[in-house]
Amino acid sequence: MRILPVLCFIAVAAGCRDPIPVLRIVSTKDNLDGTLTVKYKLRTIDGSSCSLEVTCYEPNLGWMAATSGGGDGTSNLSSKDDWVEHTFVWKYSEDLGAGVHTGVKVRLTPYTEKEKGKSKTAGPMTVGTPFVVATLTGKDSLAYIDPSTKKVVQTVQTGEGPSAVAVSSDGRTVAVCNSGGASVTLLSADGQFLGEISVGSNPSSCAFHPTQPLLFVTCYDDAKLFVLDLSTMTVANQIPVDAGPTDIVVTPTGNAAVVACESAGTLVVVDTDTYATVSIAQTDAPTALAVTPDGNTLVAVSKDADSLLVYSTANLQTPITTLAVGLQPCDVATTPDGKYAVCANSGSNSVSLVNLQSQAVSSTVSVGKSPVAVAVSYDGAFAYVACRDSNRVDKVNIEAGNCPANYSTGTNTNPQGVVALPR
16 A cells, blocks of 8 residues: 555656646846836746746736737747747736836746646836926926827826926926916926925026925026925025026036026026025026036037037036037937937027037937927937927937937927936
8 A cells, every 4th residue: 555655656757747837037128118028938848838827016006917019929839848938028008007117027827738837927127118298388288208109198287388397316206397477386207286386487497406305496587596495395595696597407416506597698506505606607698508417517508609518517617618519509418327418409400419528519310390408318318309399209319319209299289398207
């Protein structure tokens, strides 16, 4: 009687059971088009074909069946007694929706007609493409654009005449300057209304402090810089600057704000701790500003002079170089690596890509009519350009120097400002 268990074990080992499929996940890749490619390997003792059950998880949604978007599918998958590599493409945009999702998992379970193998799980991970947010001056609203689907996924009402827009460093808060309503609207990254704060006349630009709950707002008609305390949703200070402030940047350390005063032809530097003006530099009617992430370089564009000026932040009195760009440049942004400045030329319907290392214009890209604002994606690969008179936002590939896509914002929307949310 003691022999029987041994004989049963030998029979199973000899193949009396259906072979159990074994799966190993090799890699995952977010294609940033609403799909995720999972590479995996299959193995069975006798090389039987297998099927695949795929489920996905998102913290707010729980586990669910995953939608297939290509690859080798989920049935008749070949295997051997050695590993065979396959791919499964998960169309996560169908299951999770637009935007960025964190804490995501995908689980693969192989099975044959009679046996199910052990599941393997990839994650948690972050998937999805951050929204591009554009102010629609013609509709008093803010558009949330999903670059992966090239569609506006939602619009949110703002104050009157929304123009400039900014996002906090943590990506949680969006601020909109309502130039026609003398106020700033604050929204969450997913479009929830957080509040509205009254400021001076014709707010023209805004910038968040990198570490404190402060928002700095230039008011063109009042020639003032308003400091908003977002913890109390109140105006904390009003700082006189020179005439016609059109743009503001806050240094990466948060210790200073630089204001472009177009009418006065000056750059005004304000200490963000004391709110005192620490220096004023004369320059060519500065329209817009950008600072590199290392804080060492300031870039200014002059709409009147059709030029881009590069400064060391240690000395704003004299530019390092001045470059000719397109006609009427009215906005500029820098890439996260500090290599490029991207300049929107409203008068020539183009974008100038400036290599800050070689201090030269590397290429000029044609875009829609009246490009008035520009923002760079979180990874520095793309620039998004608000083309006011074309009612669209154009996508520019910075390295390739071309415009592979554009996103319609609708008739008479007149996008005036744009920002790319971080991932």
